Amino acid sequence: MPTKTKKSKVKRKELADPADGKLGVLLPGMGGAVSTTFIAGIEAIKRGIGKPIGSLTQLGTIRLGKRTEKKVPLIKDFIPLADFSKLVFGGWDIFRDNIYEAAIKAGVLKTELLGELVGVLENIEPMPAVFDKKFVKRLNGKNVKRGKTKMDLAIQLMDDISRFKKENSLDRIVMIWCGSTETYMESSKVHSSLGKFERGLKDNDPEIPPSMIYAYAAIKSGVPYANGAPNLSADIPALTELAKVKKVPIAGKDFKTGQTLMKTILAPGLKSRMIGLSGWFSTNILGNRDGEVLDDPYSFKTKEVSKLGVLEYIFQPDLYPDLYSDYYHKVRINYYPPRGDEKEAWDNIDIFGWLGYPMQIKVNFLCRDSILAAPIVLDLVLFMDLAQRANFYGIQEWLSFYFKSPMVGENLYPEHDLSIQLMKLTNTLRYLKGEELLTHLGLDYYNLV
Numbered sequence: 278m279p280t281k282t283k284k285s286k287v288k289r290k291e292l293a294d295p296a297d298g299k300l301g302v303l304l305p306g307m308g309g310a311v312s313t314t315f316i317a318g319i320e321a322i323k324r325g326i327g328k329p330i331g332s333l334t335q336l337g338t339i340r341l342g343k344r345t346e347k348k349v350p351l352i353k354d355f356i357p358l359a360d361f362s363k364l365v366f367g368g369w370d371i372f373r374d375n376i377y378e379a380a381i382k383a384g385v386l387k388t389e390l391l392g393e394l395v396g397v398l399e400n401i402e403p404m405p406a407v408f409d410k411k412f413v414k415r416l417n418g419k420n421v422k423r424g425k426t427k428m429d430l431a432i433q434l435m436d437d438i439s440r441f442k443k444e445n446s447l448d449r450i451v452m453i454w455c456g457s458t459e460t461y462m463e464s465s466k467v468h469s470s471l472g473k474f475e476r477g478l479k480d481n482d483p484e485i486p487p488s489m490i491y492a493y494a495a496i497k498s499g500v501p502y503a504n505g506a507p508n509l510s511a512d513i514p515a516l517t518e519l520a521k522v523k524k525v526p527i528a529g530k531d532f533k534t535g536q537t538l539m540k541t542i543l544a545p546g547l548k549s550r551m552i553g554l555s556g557w558f559s560t561n562i563l564g565n566r567d568g569e570v571l572d573d574p575y576s577f578k579t580k581e582v583s584k585l586g587v588l589e590y591i592f593q594p595d596l597y598p599d600l601y602s603d604y605y606h607k608v609r610i611n612y613y614p615p616r617g618d619e620k621e622a623w624d625n626i627d628i629f630g631w632l633g634y635p636m637q638i639k640v641n642f643l644c645r646d647s648i649l650a651a652p653i654v655l656d657l658v659l660f661m662d663l664a665q666r667a668n669f670y671g672i673q674e675w676l677s678f679y680f681k682s683p684m685v686g687e688n689l690y691p692e693h694d695l696s697i698q699l700m701k702l703t704n705t706l707r708y709l710k711g712e713e714l715l716t717h718l719g720l721d722y723y724n725l726v
């Protein structure tokens with residue numbers, strides 16, 4: 278049943294300023310598989326060569342009011358989103374390849390398709406990156422900035438951002454981290470407040486990796502920042518503080534694609550029917566550059582933590598000790614070059630039912646990671662821009678739908694269940710437009726209320 282929300286609360290700036298003007302997209306890691314698949318994909322779709330499959334902003338609908346009203350507009354017609362065909366792309370990478378060369382090397386999209394786009398893709402080149410091999414041990418690239426301190430490097434990034442805006446006559450910009458997964462790190466003293474973090478930048482504190490420098494530069498420049506990798510990046514108190522001060526939306530972490538997407542579809546289903554779990558073994562083979570980076574145990578640890586957390590939060594063993602207090606969860610990623618981006622994932626799930634009788638589920642997902650990630654990048658670009666225009670700032674939990682390790686406010690646990698995440702997202706859109714929120718109660722159809 279639609280629930281009435283208080284009108285006074287609903288009218289937030291009567292949804293934002295319209296999405297007029299030009300939106301820029303800045304991608305750290307713009308030569309990678311995800312970035313190039315995203316950029317080339319948009320250029321292909323603009324030319325009618327393909328469709329934006331996987332993108333909620335382009336293909337999704339939203340139900341308004343009661344089911345009997347039959348009001349189900351497309352999300353993009355319901356809420357003002359920037360026109361994706363007018364996006365302007367920029368970014369940084371440690372390799373100098375232009376987007377055409379990088380997309381060919383990434384090997385995700387067919388050469389014939391890229392051949393049709395060569396003119397436009399060749400003209401997009403990465404700016405020199407802020408890079409530190411200490412945090413991504415498997416890569417060496419020459420397209421790298423020099424600076425005396427990390428603060429110098431942040432200032433160079435901020436200069437890049439304002440030059441990109443000026444040169445392309447942009448009205449707004451969004452930054453999405455599509456760079457490699459950095460080595461595992463936990464939030465520490467230098468991350469605990471903005472003051473300490475800025476001192477750390479000036480003092481070259483070893484606990485500040487490049488992804489945090491990009492996040493700092495973006496937020497400081499008033500640019501919404503989302504993180505597609507599992508490394509902390511903006512997920513530290515210092516940068517959430519800065520996001521509040523600068524009134525900038527932030528989101529992350531780790532695009533929810535492939536095996537984890539499957540997990541967050543399957544696990545809530547098992548839990549809703551009170552089916553027990555004794556073990557979940559997940560293994561992958563992949564051969565792209567991401568796989569090579571994750572072959573380093575320190576980068577893998579970051580990914581592992583992100584992938585493992587999902588089940589713990591979905592199954593809530595403390596609330597369901599008979600079902601989930603003693604399951605074994607293992608995640609493996611194996612670098613296997615012949616597969617390139619065409620990953621293969623296997624899941625063996627040991628479950629138990631009535632009286633504890635065991636059963637098994639096997640999932641063999643032959644997926645294409647970057648094909649699943651590209652539409653997420655598009656949606657995040659458009660929704661992060663929407664958030665900025667709606668004056669939503671700080672952590673955007675309503676975008677958890679897109680992440681393996683959603684950023685959440687202090688003292689909150691992340692919501693991993695894909696269907697709850699989708700409801701959160703669509704209700705946020707209704708809220709922004711002053712529409713009634715859906716609870717799916719439905720009793721009024723039967724005159725029971």
Ligand SMILES: NC(=O)c1ccc[n+]([C@@H]2O[C@H](COP(=O)([O-])OP(=O)(O)OC[C@H]3O[C@@H](n4cnc5c(N)ncnc54)[C@H](O)[C@@H]3O)[C@@H](O)[C@H]2O)c1
Nearest residue numbers: 306308309310311370406456457458506532566567646650
């Ligand atoms: N492909 C997916 O489905 C998927 C899903 C979830 C998360 N991710 C994450 O998204 C990120 C991108 O994935 P990918 O498959 O495109 O990886 P990739 O290895 O193809 O691309 C990453 C790019 O980042 C560049 N890079 C590394 N450090 C940089 C820095 N400091 N500044 C600028 N550029 C830098 C690398 O040179 C590389 O071109 C990875 O962290 C990956 O773990 C990907």
